[in-house]
Amino acid sequence: MLKKLPKENMGNSNLGWLESRFHFSFAEYRNPDNINFGVLRVLNDDIIHAKSGFDTHPHSNMEIISYVVKGEITHKDSMGNSETLSAGQVQYLSAGEGIFHSEHNNSSEDLRLLQMWIIPPKQNLPKLYGSHKFKEEQKENKLLNIVSSQKGNAKVKIYQDVDIYVCKLNKENIIDLKIKENTQIYFVQIEGSSLIEGIKLDHGDAMEITKEDILKIEATSLSHFLFIQMPQA
Numbered sequence: 001m002l003k004k005l006p007k008e009n010m011g012n013s014n015l016g017w018l019e020s021r022f023h024f025s026f027a028e029y030r031n032p033d034n035i036n037f038g039v040l041r042v043l044n045d046d047i048i049h050a051k052s053g054f055d056t057h058p059h060s061n062m063e064i065i066s067y068v069v070k071g072e073i074t075h076k077d078s079m080g081n082s083e084t085l086s087a088g089q090v091q092y093l094s095a096g097e098g099i100f101h102s103e104h105n106n107s108s109e110d111l112r113l114l115q116m117w118i119i120p121p122k123q124n125l126p127k128l129y130g131s132h133k134f135k136e137e138q139k140e141n142k143l144l145n146i147v148s149s150q151k152g153n154a155k156v157k158i159y160q161d162v163d164i165y166v167c168k169l170n171k172e173n174i175i176d177l178k179i180k181e182n183t184q185i186y187f188v189q190i191e192g193s194s195l196i197e198g199i200k201l202d203h204g205d206a207m208e209i210t211k212e213d214i215l216k217i218e219a220t221s222l223s224h225f226l227f228i229q230m231p232q233a
Contacts, residue, residue, distance in 0.1 A: 001208075001209070001210045001211050001212070002196060002197060002199055002207060002208075002209055002212070003207060003208040003209075003210075004199055004201065004205065004206075004207050005023070005205060005206040005207060005208065006205055007021060007202075007203075007204030007205050007206075010022055010023055010029075010204075010206075011025070011026065011027075011028075011029025011031065012029070013027060013028055013029065016049075017048070017049050017052035017053075018046060018047070018048055018049070018052070019046070019047040019049075020044050020045065020046050020047075021044070021045040021204060022042075022043075022044055023042075023043035023044070023045070023186075023188075023206055024036060024037070024040075024041065024042055024043060026042055026044060036119070037184070037186050037208055037233070038184055038186075038230045038231065038232070038233040039118055039119045039160055039161075039162065039230050039231070039233075040116065040117075040118060040119075040162075040186055040228055040230065041062070041117045041118065041119050042115065042116065042117035043114065043115070043116050043117075043186070043188065043206075044114070044115045045112075045114055045188075045204065046111075046112065046113055046114075046115055047110055047111070047112050048071075048073070048103075048104075048105040048110070048111040048112075048113075049105065049110055049111075050105060050107060050108050050109060050110065051105065051106065051107075051108070052104070052105060053073075053074075053102065053103050053104030053105050053106075054102055054103045054104070055102055056076075056100050056101065056102045057100065057101070057102070058098060058099065058100050059093070059095040059098070059099055059101070060095050060096070060097055060098040060099070061095060061096070061097070061120060061123050061124065062094075062095050062117050062118070062119070062120065063092070063093070063094045063095070063117070063118040063119075063120050063158045063159060063160055064092070064093045064094075064095065064115065064116070064117050064118075065090065065091070065092050065093075065115075065116045065118065065147055065156070065158070065164065066085075066090070066091040066092075066103075066113050066114070066115050066116075067090055067113060067114045067116075067146070067164075067166065067226060068085055068086060068087050068088065068089050068090075068091075068111070068112075068113045069087060069112040069113060069114065069190060069191075069224075070087045070109075070110070070111070070112045071086070071087065071105060071107060071109050071110055071111030071112060071113075072084055072085065072086050072087075072105065072106070072107045072109075072111060073085050073091070073103055073104070073105060073111055073113060074103070074104045074105070074106050075091060075101060075102070075103055075131075076101065076102050077093070077099055077100065077101035077102075077129060078099055078100040078101065079099065079127060079129055081129050083131065084106075085131055085133075086133075088133065088134050088135075088136060089131055089132065089133045089134070090131060090132050090134065090146050090147065090155075090156050091130075091131045092128065092129070092130055092131070092147065092156050092158055093128065093129050094120065094125060094126075094127060094128035094129075094158055094159055095127065096124055096125050096126055096127035096128075097124040097127075099127055099129075114188065114190065114226060116164070116228065118158065118160045118162055119160065120158075120159050120160055121159055121160055121161070122159070125159050128158070128159075130156065131156075132146075132155040132156050134146060134155070134166075136168070139166050139167050139168050140168050140170075141167075141168070141169055141170055141173050142167065142175075143165045143166075143167050143175065143177070144165060144166050144167065145163055145164070145165055146164050146165065146166055147162065147163065147164035148162070148163050148164075149161045149162065149163075160230075161230070161231055162228055162229065162230045163228070163229045163230075164226065164227070164228050164229075165226065165227055165229070166190075166224075166225070166226045167217075167223075167224070167225055167226075168222065168223070168224045169194070169217070169219035169222070169223040169224075169225070170219060170222060170223075171219050171220065171221050171222055171223075172218070172219060172220075173218070173219050174216060174217065174218045174219075175216075175217045176214060176215070176216055176217075177214065177215040177216075177217060178213070178214055179209070179212055179213055179214065179215060179229070180229065182231065182232045183229050183230060183231060183232055184208070184209060184210045184211075184229075184230060184231075184232050184233065185207075185208075185209035185210075185212075185215075185227050185228065185229050185230075186206065186207075186208060186209070186227060186228045186230075187201070187206060187207040187208075187209060187225065187226075187227040188206050188225060188226045188227065189201040189202060189203060189204065189205045189206065189223070189224075189225050190203070190224040190225055190226055191203055191222070191223070191224035192219065192220075192221040192222045192223040192224055192225075193219075193220045193221050193223060194217055194218060194219055194220060194223045194225060195216075195217075195218040195220055196209075196215065196216070196217055197215060197216055200220065201225075209227075210232065211232075
């Protein structure tokens with residue numbers, strides 16, 4: 001089953017320094033019918049304007065992945081980690097019983113990132129932090145597995161049984177995706193547009209994919225997308 005989620009139906013926020021599109025109930029966007037999709041609890045498409053960001057705040061018992069679309073983000077946390085990440089880089093944080101961190105855009109340009117919160121398989125797991133810089137050619141016209149479980153093969157590993165893929169697909173190119181048994185997919189059209197089994201997704205749209213075996217993804221322009229594969233809820 002394919003369920004298109006137009007960006008116009010999502011939550012939106014503009015705090016001046018931060019513009020966000022909320023795929024699920026979050027902050028001032030309250031929607032009791034749209035809390036999560038399987039183990040995916042949050043997916044925020046954030047634009048953080050220059051010289052601003054999230055001051056130090058806590059998290060616990062959540063696995064947080066940030067995919068930088070453009071710009072730079074500077075991270076600091078209570079475990080002593082401090083680094084600046086740029087476009088194409090993936091940051092991950094498994095907060096365990098509790099961690100404090102800040103995320104700032106210290107540059108003179110806007111920062112855009114996708115922030116994903118994954119529900120961990122257990123409470124109070126050991127804390128994890130890390131990042132990885134992927135090369136652009138790794139995702140050109142092919143799927144790049146950027147996040148997996150500890151048993152998976154991605155460079156970024158978290159506790160939950162998920163796989164996250166990204167791709168930049170040239171216009172008219174096609175990918176046939178074989179979906180693992182007993183899994184479901186949340187698909188995000190980051191930039192450009194795609195046809196998913198003939199259903200068009202434009203920049204900012206998303207799709208819930210359940211009970212499918214094979215998926216045909218066709219780029220109708222240069223198409224930058226990400227999807228999260230997880231156990232069937």
